[in-house]
Amino acid sequence: MLLSSVLLPAWIAHRKSRSADPAEPVHHLHRYVLFATVPCAVFSVVRIPAYAWLEMPYWHPWYEFGARLTGAPDNQYASLGPGALLYTLQGSSLGLGYYVLFKRHSLLNAVLFLGGFLSSIYSFVFPVYGRVGMPSPWSWHAVAWGAHVFMALSAWYTPRFFQTCWPRLDRVTRGFVAVALAALLVTPSAFAFWKATAWQFPAQHRIDQAAFGRLELVYAQGSAALDISASEERMTYRLRLGPRVFTSYIKRALALDARNVEIRGRVMEAERTLAWCAAHASELPSARASIGQAEAYASSLERLNFTEIQIECVGPVEALERVSEATPVLLLWDARVTLVGDREAQEQRRRGHAWARVRPGKLVLSEVSSDRM
Secondary structure, X not given: OHHHHHHHHHHHHXXXXXXXXXXOHHHHHHHHHHHHHXXXXXXXXXXXXXXXXXXXXXXXXXXXXXXXXXXXXXXXXXXXXXXXXXXXXXXXXXXXXXXXXXXXXXXXXXXXXXXXXXXXXXXXXXXXXXXXXXXXXXXHHHHHHHHXXXXXXXXXXXXXXXXXXXXXXXXXXXXXXXXHHHHHHHXXXXXXXXXXXXXXXXXXXXXXXXXXXXXXXXXXXOOXXXXXXXXXXXXXXXXXXXXXXXXXOOOOEEEOEEEEEEEEEEEEEOOEEEEEEEEXXXXXXXXXXXXOOHHXXXXXXXXXXXXXXXXXXXXXXXXXXXXOOOOEEEEEEEEEEEEEOOOOEEEEEEEEEEEEEEEOOEEEEEEEEEEEO
């Protein structure tokens, strides 16, 4: 959209210099651009009641628009502002398409193009690419089609208003109408910023904190192995992190990301240390990379809801030789991890322990505990 906006003046100048037909759209683009801003605003204004009744915030795609353009984090003001600008350019270009593509700006053409054709594309594309991980019930489709019909009606009526009604208005009435039109154009962005501050961010804060709070890091049953060489013994076991999947403010299924994972631990027998343990990961596998592909994203969420982290333990073989199969050994771990939700990140420390017994080639779990610090 930005590239098109940059190239548009050059194309307009070229066409105007070559066009001898006064009816060609290039000679009326300045008016068409003005007209097109009205249906763009109407499309969002009529969806405000849908937010109030059904909690369907129309501005949630704006974050993705802005994040892709600027690289700013999603669901922040830094991505909402540029996203609102891109939305306005995109929405206005659709209205502009009606004025440019159709020689007759009739109500039928407006309803068929903006209310029917664009609605069908919207209902097909957004659930597949823009609403991955989110439900798209009949109410969502009904709101989208209804908003496009209102967009079509306003696109059809706006030129008629300025051509027939506007010239007959006195100066005071024109001032009131201009203020009303300005309020209409500002309302979608103003309402989005207001509700993002007053509702979305506090709601998502509670959701993120609840997701952080229910996460557990526990011993994965039956995951331990034991390898003894001439000089050292190696034990490996896995810790299971989860559940990671939660539902965001727009009812999208997301998986908590985990970064800077640092785990230290020991294997103990009574007061003796049998082995020292460690694991590190700069980032655990994330489902967000596949958020543009519905099937791959659903599969990633299911696979990553509980993620296992392998812990490597190394110690002298002499320490293990005195441990019998009847003697319990204690696995201790202390973990630090930065959890990343939809809007917020939180560093947490988890520690826990598991009792096990040594068997040939493995450790057999007998009891486990995990505590949050």
